[in-house]
Amino acid sequence: MIPTFNIGSGEGLTASLQLQNTTRFSTEDIYVFDITANSSVFIVSGSNHEIKLYDRNSLRVDCVLSFHWDTITKVKAHKENFLLSSSKDASVALWDLRSPGGPVQVFRASRTEPLLAFDFNSSETILAAATELVHNDAKIIFWDTRQNNSIAGQFAESHNDDITQLHFHPSIPSKMLSGSTDGLICNYDITNFDEDEALVGVINSGSSVHKAGYFGPQADYVYCLTHIETFSIWSEKETSLLCNFGDLRQLSALNNNTVLDYAIDCYYDQPNQRLFVLGGSNSGDISIIHVSVNQLDICQNLRGGHTEVVRGVFWDPRANLMLSGGEDSNLSYWSAPINNCRRR
Numbered sequence: 001m002i003p004t005f006n007i008g009s010g011e012g013l014t015a016s017l018q019l020q021n022t023t024r025f026s027t028e029d030i031y032v033f034d035i036t037a038n039s040s041v042f043i044v045s046g047s048n049h050e051i052k053l054y055d056r057n058s059l060r061v062d063c064v065l066s067f068h069w070d071t072i073t074k075v076k077a078h079k080e081n082f083l084l085s086s087s088k089d090a091s092v093a094l095w096d097l098r099s100p101g102g103p104v105q106v107f108r109a110s111r112t113e114p115l116l117a118f119d120f121n122s123s124e125t126i127l128a129a130a131t132e133l134v135h136n137d138a139k140i141i142f143w144d145t146r147q148n149n150s151i152a153g154q155f156a157e158s159h160n161d162d163i164t165q166l167h168f169h170p171s172i173p174s175k176m177l178s179g180s181t182d183g184l185i186c187n188y189d190i191t192n193f194d195e196d197e198a199l200v201g202v203i204n205s206g207s208s209v210h211k212a213g214y215f216g217p218q219a220d221y222v223y224c225l226t227h228i229e230t231f232s233i234w235s236e237k238e239t240s241l242l243c244n245f246g247d248l249r250q251l252s253a254l255n256n257n258t259v260l261d262y263a264i265d266c267y268y269d270q271p272n273q274r275l276f277v278l279g280g281s282n283s284g285d286i287s288i289i290h291v292s293v294n295q296l297d298i299c300q301n302l303r304g305g306h307t308e309v310v311r312g313v314f315w316d317p318r319a320n321l322m323l324s325g326g327e328d329s330n331l332s333y334w335s336a337p338i339n340n341c342r343r344r
Contacts, residue, residue, distance in 0.1 A: 004246035006296075007251070007296060007297075007298065008295050008298075009297060009298065010288070010299035010300075011299065011300075013274065014317055016336055018335065019302070023054075023331050025044060025046050025052065025325065025330075026046060027329075028048070028329075030047050031329065032046055032047075032311055032312050032325025032329060033311055034072070035314040035324075035325055036314055037077060037314050037316070037323070039056075039080060041056060041062055042059075042314060042331075044075075044312070044331065045072040047071070049066070051075060052064050052065070063100050067085075068085065070087050070114070073116050074117055074118060078094075081097050086115045087114075088115065088116075090109040091108050091109070092127065093105075093107075094106070105149065108149065109139075110154075113139065114132040115129045115131055116131065116162060117130040117164060117166040117178075119168045121176070122169065123173040125144065126190070127142070128141065128166055128176065130178060132162045137156045138161055139155065140154065140158070140166065141153075142193060155188075158184075158186045159178065159182050163178050163179070163180045164208075165177070165185075166179075175187070177222065179205075179212035183205050184205070185203040185212050185222060186199055187236060203239045207230060208228070210225045210226055210227045211223075211265050212224045212225070214236065220235070220237060222235075223266045225266065229262055230245070230246055231245040232244045243294060248277065258287055258298055259283070261280065262309070264279060265278055267315055271318065274291075277291060278315065280310040283307065284307045284326060284328065285301055285302065286306075287301050288300045288301075288315075302324075302334060305330065306324065307330075309327045311325060313325075320335055320336035321335040
């Protein structure tokens with residue numbers, strides 16, 4: 001295989017993280033799926049349909065949230081006291097973490113349509129969720145949050161397979177992208193809910209989309225990770241390919257100290273305007289990789305926190321900490337010494 005990118009050293013671009021603590025999500029054979037956080041708790045979903053809140057200092061369980069009866073597909077913290085969770089039970093639940101007895105609001109699909117992704121727009125007026133392919137339809141469903149739980153609109157023509165990714169632009173309320181296992185990333189301007197007019201651009205990634213999202217100083221670029229571990233960067237406006245890194249697993253052959261079997265996600269460090277890929281090995285290693293034009297810089301390989309595939313990572317470079325979760329049910333907390341500095 002001819003490498004499609006160069007390898008460099010990213011030493012100093014991030015703080016050097018060290019394993020500080022490990023706890024178990026469950027004593028049973030439960031996978032950790034997704035991790036997010038606010039300033040006081042880590043929020044973790046598991047394959048047993050539970051969401052657990054962990055104190056950020058002690059990693060002790062503060063609370064267990066139970067509502068969904070099928071796979072939880074995403075959790076997202078909203079402001080300081082709220083949480084949203086989506087599930088294959090066809091619902092998005094809104095939680096007030098100050099009174100976690102149950103969701104304060106539930107947004108439901110019009111029929112049993114498993115939800116795989118969701119997002120709020122920047123003005124907090126529109127909630128959108130994406131479905132699996134059901135009866136030949138893969139939908140994006142919109143709710144106007146000012147109109148209780150009523151569905152404001154639906155898109156059903158843009159994709160013809162499971163919609164795995166859905167993100168609103170971080171500052172433009174009407175701009176949104178979706179990614180699907182049909183290989184397409186669709187860009188929308190949802191000033192109204194007319195799908196033909198809303199669809200303003202299509203990126204063909206060439207393979208099933210695993211992760212996709214906006215990045216850049218003005219969020220005018222799009223990253224794409226596929227289920228066959230390819231990685232590419234695109235212009236959001238022109239939908240043109242800017243950089244194709246090919247198969248990220250090439251890293252294992254190009255760097256003797258890194259084993260990369262899969263990509264976990266991308267992370268954009270807004271203050272420092274740097275894009276990173278987080279990757280993993282089947283034995284539980286985590287790699288932090290800085291993305292440059294046609295070059296990937298290996299910042300650090302984290303070892304010892306997991307023994308199986310890592311599925312969820314919450315990383316805060318500004319606080320120099322990370323919480324990772326995997327198929328071994330471990331939650332591993334990583335942080336850097338106070339005097340450990342990174343290059344700006």
